[in-house]
Amino acid sequence: MKTLIQGGWVVGFDGKEHEIINDGLVVFDGNRIDFVGKEYAQPVDKKIDAQGCLVSPGFIDTHFHSGINASDYILNDSTKTDFFASNYLAHGGPTREGAHSAHLKDVDVGQRFSLIHVLKSGVTTTFDIGGAGGETERYVDMIDQVGIRCAAGPSYKNVSFFHDREGRLEYDWDNERGTKGLKAAIDFAQKYNGACSGRMTALLFPGHVDSCTPALLKDTRKAAREIGVRVQIHATIYPYGDDLKIIADSGASVAYSPLKYLKLGIVMESFDKYRQAGINMGIGTDTFPKDILSDMRYAAIASRVAEKSFLAGHPRDVFNAITLGGAKMLGRDDLGRLQKGAKADITIVNLRDVAFGAVRDPIRSLMETAVSRDVRTVIVDGETLVENGKYLRLDEQELLEKVQVKGEQVWDSVPKWHWTGKAIDEVVPPSFRMK
Numbered sequence: 001m002k003t004l005i006q007g008g009w010v011v012g013f014d015g016k017e018h019e020i021i022n023d024g025l026v027v028f029d030g031n032r033i034d035f036v037g038k039e040y041a042q043p044v045d046k047k048i049d050a051q052g053c054l055v056s057p058g059f060i061d062t063h064f065h066s067g068i069n070a071s072d073y074i075l076n077d078s079t080k081t082d083f084f085a086s087n088y089l090a091h092g093g094p095t096r097e098g099a100h101s102a103h104l105k106d107v108d109v110g111q112r113f114s115l116i117h118v119l120k121s122g123v124t125t126t127f128d129i130g131g132a133g134g135e136t137e138r139y140v141d142m143i144d145q146v147g148i149r150c151a152a153g154p155s156y157k158n159v160s161f162f163h164d165r166e167g168r169l170e171y172d173w174d175n176e177r178g179t180k181g182l183k184a185a186i187d188f189a190q191k192y193n194g195a196c197s198g199r200m201t202a203l204l205f206p207g208h209v210d211s212c213t214p215a216l217l218k219d220t221r222k223a224a225r226e227i228g229v230r231v232q233i234h235a236t237i238y239p240y241g242d243d244l245k246i247i248a249d250s251g252a253s254v255a256y257s258p259l260k261y262l263k264l265g266i267v268m269e270s271f272d273k274y275r276q277a278g279i280n281m282g283i284g285t286d287t288f289p290k291d292i293l294s295d296m297r298y299a300a301i302a303s304r305v306a307e308k309s310f311l312a313g314h315p316r317d318v319f320n321a322i323t324l325g326g327a328k329m330l331g332r333d334d335l336g337r338l339q340k341g342a343k344a345d346i347t348i349v350n351l352r353d354v355a356f357g358a359v360r361d362p363i364r365s366l367m368e369t370a371v372s373r374d375v376r377t378v379i380v381d382g383e384t385l386v387e388n389g390k391y392l393r394l395d396e397q398e399l400l401e402k403v404q405v406k407g408e409q410v411w412d413s414v415p416k417w418h419w420t421g422k423a424i425d426e427v428v429p430p431s432f433r434m435k
C-alpha cells in the first residue's frame with residue numbers, strides 16, 4: 001500500500017546530510033520509503049495532510065529504561081535529603097531485607113506505558129536498556145504489540161547494590177552472577193535478534209563500568225563479536241586527560257541523557273566537545289518524563305552552559321543526534337533519515353500553533369519550542385501508531401488509570417525497602433502540605 005504525506009516542511013536526506021524541502025512530499029510503500037521530494041505523479045492509496053507540520057525521520061532515543069516506572073521519578077528527586085543526589089541508587093539500592101519488595105517492574109503496565117510514552121514524543125526507535133530482563137517472552141510480545149522499534153536485551157553485572165540501615169551503600173560482588181547474566185543476554189540475542197518483524201535488535205548491556213569486573217567486560221566484547229551484536233554500557237560524565245580521544249579512536253558512540261543530570265545539577269562537559277573530538281553522539285531520555293524533543297533542547301542548553309558559549313549546542317547538531325547519530329549507533333543506514341529505500345519510520349510534528357509563532361527554520365522552531373504534545377503522527381515500519389496525538393492500539397485513559405494504581409503501589413512499598421524505613425512523604429517531602 002502506498003501512502004503520500006503532503007508537508008509542510010519535509011526533512012529529506014541527500015545521501016550525506018539532512019535538507020529541508022518546503023511544501024515537500026514523502027511517499028512510502030509498505031515499510032519502505034519510496035519517494036522524498038516536491039512532485040509525485042503516480043497513484044497512491046492514502047494521503048496524509050501535513051500542512052503546517054514538520055515531516056521528520058522518526059527520532060531515536062539512545063538511552064531509555066522501560067523498567068523505570070512513571071512513579072520512580074519522585075525517588076530520583078535530588079531535592080530530597082535522604083541521600084544527596086544519589087542518582088539511580090535512590091531507587092535501585094534497597095536494604096537486604098527489603099530487596100524483594102523494591103522492584104515492581106512489570107511488563108504489562110509499567111513497561112508498556114513507558115514505551116507508549118516515549119513513542120508519543122516521536123521516538124520510533126529506542127534503546128531499552130535492561131528492559132528485557134525478567135519475563136523475556138512477555139516482553140518481546142509486548143514490544144510486538146506496542147509497535148515501536150527497539151534495541152533490547154537484559155542488563156547484567158557482577159554487583160548487587162544494597163543500603164544498610166545507616167544509609168551506607170554496600171556492593172556485593174559475585175563473579176557467577178555476571179557470568180550467568182551474560183549467558184542469559186547471549187541467549188536473548190540468539191533467540192530474539194530480528195524478532196517483531198525485524199523491529200527488535202538485540203544488544204548486550206553490561207550494567208555500568210563500576211558494576212562489572214574487567215573479565216566480564218572482556219567476555220562481553222568477545223561474545224558480541226562472536227554473535228554479531230553491539231554493546232552499550234553506562235559510562236562517563238567527566239572525561240579526563242585523553243578520554244575523549246580514546247573514545248573517538250575506538251569508534252564508540254555516546255548517548256547523552258541531559259535531563260537526568262540537569263535534575264542533579266550536573267551538565268556533561270560537553271556535548272560539543274565530544275562531537276568535536278569526532279565521537280558519534282546520540283541523545284537519550286533515560287529518566288522521566290521521556291520526551292526526546294525536550295531532551296534535544298536540554299542537550300543544546302546544557303552544552304552552552306558547559307562551554308559558557310552561546311555558540312554551542314547548535315540545532316543542527318542536536319537534531320542530527322536524535323536521527324542520524326542514533327542510527328549510526330545501531331549500525332543502520334536505513335533509519336534516522338527520509339530517503340528512498342529507508343524504513344518508513346516517520347514523525348509528524350505540528351508547528352502551526354501559537355506556541356511556535358512564525359516559522360522560518362523548522363529545526364530551530366522544533367528545538368526552541370516543541371514538546372511531545374506537539375507530535376501529531378508517528379509511523380513505525382509503515383504502520384501508523386499515533387494519529388492526531390493519540391496512540392491507536394489501546395485506550396490511553398484506561399492505561400493511565402492502571403499506571404496511577406501501579407504508582408501508588410510503588411510509593412506505598414517505600415518503607416519496606418528504603419534504608420530509612422520511612423514513608424514516601426518523609427523521604428521525599430511534598431512541595432506543599434497535602435490535605
Ligand SMILES: [Zn+2]
Nearest residue numbers: 065129234286
Ligand atoms: Zn540508564
